Amino acid sequence: DAGVTQSPTHLIKTRGQQVTLRCSPKSGHDTVSWYQQALGQGPQFIFQYYEEEERQRGNFPDRFSGHQFPNYSSELNVNALLLGDSALYLCASSLGDRAADTQYFGPGTRLTVL
Amino acid sequence: DAKTTQPPSMDCAEGRAANLPCNHSTISGNEYVYWYRQIHSQGPQYIIHGLKNNETNEMASLIITEDRKSSTLILPHATLRDTAVYYCIVRVVGGTSYGKLTFGQGTILTVHP
Numbered sequence: 001d002a003g004v005t006q007s008p009t010h011l012i013k014t015r016g017q018q019v020t021l022r023c024s025p026k027s028g029h030d031t032v033s034w035y036q037q038a039l040g041q042g043p044q045f046i047f048q049y050y051e052e053e054e055r056q057r058g059n060f061p062d063r064f065s066g067h068q069f070p071n072y073s074s075e076l077n078v079n080a081l082l083l084g085d086s087a088l089y090l091c092a093s094s095l096g097d098r099a100a101d102t103q104y105f106g107p108g109t110r111l112t113v114l
Numbered sequence: 115d116a117k118t119t120q121p122p123s124m125d126c127a128e129g130r131a132a133n134l135p136c137n138h139s140t141i142s143g144n145e146y147v148y149w150y151r152q153i154h155s156q157g158p159q160y161i162i163h164g165l166k167n168n169e170t171n172e173m174a175s176l177i178i179t180e181d182r183k184s185s186t187l188i189l190p191h192a193t194l195r196d197t198a199v200y201y202c203i204v205r206v207v208g209g210t211s212y213g214k215l216t217f218g219q220g221t222i223l224t225v226h227p
Contacts, residue, residue, distance in 0.1 A: 004157070033214065042201060042217030043158065056214055090157050094213065102148075103215060105157035 002027055004093050004106035012112045013081050021076040021109045025093030032074040033103060034066060035090040043090055049074050050096070078111075086113045118202045123222040126196075132189040134221050136202030139183040146207050147178060148215070149187045151198040151223075158201065158217075161187065165207075192225045199223075 005024045013019050025032050031050045035043035045058040049068035063079045072093075078085055088110050092103035119137040126132040138147065146165050150158040162169055162176045164185075169176045175188040189196055201220040205213065 031213075035215075035217075042219055043215070045214040045216065048214060058214065088155070092157075092215075101213070102160050102163065103213070104160060105150075107157045108155075110155075 004091055004104055006089075006091050006106040006109050008109060009107070010110045010112075012114065014114050015081055015083060017081050017113075018077065018079045019081060019111060021078075021089050021091075021111070022073065023076070023091030023093075023106060024073045025091075026104050029093035029095050029104075030072050031094045031096060031101075032068060032072065033092045033094070034074070034076045035092065035105075036060070037088040037090060037108070039087070046076070081113045083113050086111060118204055118218055120200070120202050120218065120221045122219065123224070126189075126192045126223060126225050128194060128225055128227050129191055132192040132196065132223055132225070134187040134189075134200050134202075134223060135184065136187070137184045138202070138204045141182050141204050142206070144206055145204045147176065147182075147185050148203040148205050149174070149176065150201045150203065150215075150217075151196075152201070152220070153195075153198045161200075163205075192223075194225050194227065197223060197225045 007022045033048040034046040037043040047057040048055045052068045065077045068074045088108045090108045091106045094101040094103045148163040149161040152158045164176045178185045199220040
């Protein structure tokens with residue numbers, strides 16, 4: 001039973017560039033949530049996707065956008081990268097868009113913005 | 115979601131029980147207590163959750179006080195691999211909540227040989 005997978009593992013970009021991160025949910029799960037974790041901090045919720053729609057959003061600017069595909073996989077896009085976007089980006093999957101199911105996390109993508 | 119308070123760090127000897135406290139004095143009736151841990155630079159790992167009864171699984175036990183204002187995560191026989199940041203999260207389950215997790219700073223547990 002495959003767990004949550006994320007790609008790439010590491011990524012280096014320069015300021016102003018755009019980046020796309022990918023996530024495949026755990027088998028049987030249909031909901032994907034994205035989190036940003038700055039160094040030394042706990043993860044911060046970015047948004048959640050269910051039925052290919054953004055269901056809930058945290059306090060992040062519009063530069064952060066996402067997409068969910070019919071197979072439940074998801075992408076996180078960040079435009080006009082800033083140095084402060086350097087972080088570990090985590091994807092978590094669960095079943096259903098309500099808070100009734102446990103979220104399971106992937107290993108994360110380490111983004112470095114130079 | 116209710117706020118949680120955890121000690122910033124704790125130490126434990128290998129083989130001994132690790133007891134990690136969490137205060138959630140403003141918890142509501144429909145909020146569960148969840149525990150995750152994060153080993154350095156990895157994704158958070160789900161440990162256990164509960165509403166008001168004590169819970170046990172293969173990883174840990176969760177003891178919730180009768181008034182639900184605090185809880186304790188117990189790792190019965192800590193190993194070096196249990197060294198991690200442990201997060202206590204209070205989370206609404208059901209209703210119209212979409213289930214985001216709100217992480218605090220957590221407790222850094224260091225298990226010593």
